[in-house]
Amino acid sequence: xxxxxxxxxxxxxxxxxxxxxxxLDDVTDRFSRILTLVDQLQQVPTEGVEPxxxxxxxxxxxxxxxxTEVNQREALQTVAPEVEQGYFLVPRVID
Amino acid sequence: MTSELHERxxxxxxxxxxxxxxSSVELTTALLQRIRARDDALNSVITVTEEQALxxxxxxxxxxxxxxxxxxxxxxLLHKDIFCTQGVRTSCASRMLDNxxxxxxxxxxxxxxxxxxxxxxxxxxxxFAMGSSNETSYYGPCHNPWDLDxxxxxxxxxxxxxxxxxxxxLATGTDTGGSIRQPAALCGITGLKPTYGRVSRLGIIAFAxxxxxxxxxxxxxxxAALMLNAMCGVDAGDSTSADVPTPNFxxxxxxxxxxxxxxxxKQYFSADLNPRVATQIHQALGELTARGALLVDIDLPHTHxxxxxxxxxxxxEASANLSRFDGVRFGYRCDNPQDLTDxxxxxxxxxxxxxxxxxxxVGTYALSAGFYDAxxxxxxxxxxxxxxxxxxxxxSCDVIAxxxxxGVAFKIGDKTSDxxxxxxxxxxxxSVNLAGLPGMSIPAGQVDGLPIxxxxxxxxxxxxxxxxxxxxxxxxTDWHLQRPALGASQ
Numbered sequence: 294x295x296x297x298x299x300x301x302x303x304x305x306x307x308x309x310x311x312x313x314x315x316x317l318d319d320v321t322d323r324f325s326r327i328l329t330l331v332d333q334l335q336q337v338p339t340e341g342v343e344p345x346x347x348x349x350x351x352x353x354x355x356x357x358x359x360x361t362e363v364n365q366r367e368a369l370q371t372v373a374p375e376v377e378q379g380y381f382l383v384p385r386v387i388d
Numbered sequence: 389m390t391s392e393l394h395e396r397x398x399x400x401x402x403x404x405x406x407x408x409x410x411s412s413v414e415l416t417t418a419l420l421q422r423i424r425a426r427d428d429a430l431n432s433v434i435t436v437t438e439e440q441a442l443x444x445x446x447x448x449x450x451x452x453x454x455x456x457x458x459x460x461x462x463x464x465l466l467h468k469d470i471f472c473t474q475g476v477r478t479s480c481a482s483r484m485l486d487n488x489x490x491x492x493x494x495x496x497x498x499x500x501x502x503x504x505x506x507x508x509x510x511x512x513x514x515x516f517a518m519g520s521s522n523e524t525s526y527y528g529p530c531h532n533p534w535d536l537d538x539x540x541x542x543x544x545x546x547x548x549x550x551x552x553x554x555x556x557x558l559a560t561g562t563d564t565g566g567s568i569r570q571p572a573a574l575c576g577i578t579g580l581k582p583t584y585g586r587v588s589r590l591g592i593i594a595f596a597x598x599x600x601x602x603x604x605x606x607x608x609x610x611x612a613a614l615m616l617n618a619m620c621g622v623d624a625g626d627s628t629s630a631d632v633p634t635p636n637f638x639x640x641x642x643x644x645x646x647x648x649x650x651x652x653x654k655q656y657f658s659a660d661l662n663p664r665v666a667t668q669i670h671q672a673l674g675e676l677t678a679r680g681a682l683l684v685d686i687d688l689p690h691t692h693x694x695x696x697x698x699x700x701x702x703x704x705e706a707s708a709n710l711s712r713f714d715g716v717r718f719g720y721r722c723d724n725p726q727d728l729t730d731x732x733x734x735x736x737x738x739x740x741x742x743x744x745x746x747x748x749x750v751g752t753y754a755l756s757a758g759f760y761d762a763x764x765x766x767x768x769x770x771x772x773x774x775x776x777x778x779x780x781x782x783x784s785c786d787v788i789a790x791x792x793x794x795g796v797a798f799k800i801g802d803k804t805s806d807x808x809x810x811x812x813x814x815x816x817x818x819s820v821n822l823a824g825l826p827g828m829s830i831p832a833g834q835v836d837g838l839p840i841x842x843x844x845x846x847x848x849x850x851x852x853x854x855x856x857x858x859x860x861x862x863x864x865t866d867w868h869l870q871r872p873a874l875g876a877s878q
Contacts, residue, residue, distance in 0.1 A: 348824020
């Protein structure tokens with residue numbers, strides 16, 4: 294299966310990526326070739342096969358609902374691009 | 389013992405440290421000097437943590453002096469730059485994390501520190517572990533110490549090259565589709581990917597969470613056993629870490645392989661395999677049959693479809709995991725964002741390299757409405773079929789053997805223009821991740837002076853059998869003792 298330039302642009306939008314116009318042909322071509330590769334999946338009959346999301350079919354371990362984490366706001370915000378008064382700053386969303 | 393410090397195994401160094409023949413400070417200083425003198429040619433280390441290493445070595449010497457040392461106390465190692473290290477930049481070889489100094493340690497890092505190891509620094513890798521050649525690194529390619537024009541493999545290429553070059557006896561690696569085993573094969577070292585869940589993933593920057601697993605990269609199987617002892621165990625911080633008993637893996641090294649059934653999958657010797665690599669692998673298997681093992685033909689019929697399965701599941705999980713990089717809480721942020729969408733889009737497009745963006749796109753597509761069933765769900769179904777193939781194969785054998793990679797190290801630049809050619813590098817390794825099994829590559833020959841790797845694959849949580857077979861092989865051969873010219877003592 295192949296994809297079009299506009300498909301790729303649409304997917305990039307969903308992934309919050311921007312593809313430069315001059316790169317779009319190359320990206321589309323390689324994307325289509327990867328889809329051709331993964332289309333080999335369709336050769337394998339899978340009717341009634343339970344999808345596998347964990348290799349040991351493990352289920353999520355639960356823990357008791359107790360507070361175990363201490364507040365590390367300052368330590369965690371040392372790596373943030375921009376903070377003010379303990380908040381992460383982003384461009385204005387609401388005027 | 390007369391060999392140079394940088395040629396000795398971790399077990400030999402451990403003995404020398406315990407007997408106070410050398411100090412950890414002497415050893416650490418010697419290896420740091422070797423890295424400084426020789427890594428310009430390799431580019432295997434992104435960050436050298438000299439000051440911290442010497443402090444850790446002094447602390448180790450104090451423990452050794454008091455007789456309170458464990459087997460790894462004072463032994464130097466390197467960490468792949470995907471493991472979070474508190475206070476030390478952890479880049480994942482990406483511009484996105486070029487400025488990222490983690491506020492905490494990965495569980496593997498803290499466990500190895502608690503065991504007394506001395507961290508010399510952080511190794512080069514493919515960006516976000518996406519690649520099989522170390523060429524997607526933001527910090528430039530790492531070179532193979534056996535031939536500087538060739539790749540070391542990937543994604544744990546820096547760790548493999550550094551261990552082969554004698555920069556450290558031990559390094560950590562991670563393996564999502566072959567990223568420990570393939571570079572270990574191409575650099576002539578031992579690399580073990582444990583069973584999924586054996587080692588905690590906490591603090592390992594996530595690529596594909598149902599496939600990622602950390603493991604030891606060493607110059608011998610015995611050292612891999614020593615290092616795995618310190619790395620594994622259930623972790624409350626990783627709900628997918630397995631609550632299973634952890635044996636002393638050094639105990640696995642004794643014992644014979646009389647009557648052990650080694651399964652040989654015919655699909656691993658197909659046209660994709662370099663025939664000269666095949667010859668070497670058959671010779672290596674001959675060593676094992678000479679020690680009493682039996683070869684059994686087995687069938688892994690969906691080996692080839694494993695590539696398609698992997699290249700849906702891994703990118704899909706990656707696209708979800710990498711959505712956290714948005715320029716808001718950590719990592720790269722673009723200059724002068726116009727609005728929030730612009731902030732997200734430009735931070736991600738400028739911060740991620742080409743291969744990472746390609747996989748995010750493929751993964752986003754596979755998970756998007758209308759394609760989820762055809763791609764992601766279908767891949768998860770084929771994943772179960774592949775897992776069942778292994779289960780069935782293990783009914784007639786105890787361990788599976790074959791090549792770790794289809795060829796030897798290739799030239800830098802040879803496969804960068806064709807992602808599909810690069811993806812083929814992992815044809816023999818990625819099914820093992822899909823099935824969550826342990827796999828190990830050990831040096832098993834050379835083609836034109838370049839190392840090749842024998843891959844051993846085990847039942848879930850049966851790393852012990854891989855170690856036993858591998859150790860026996862290394863007792864009767866000397867491929868693991870071959871060193872690249874760069875690693876020679878002069």
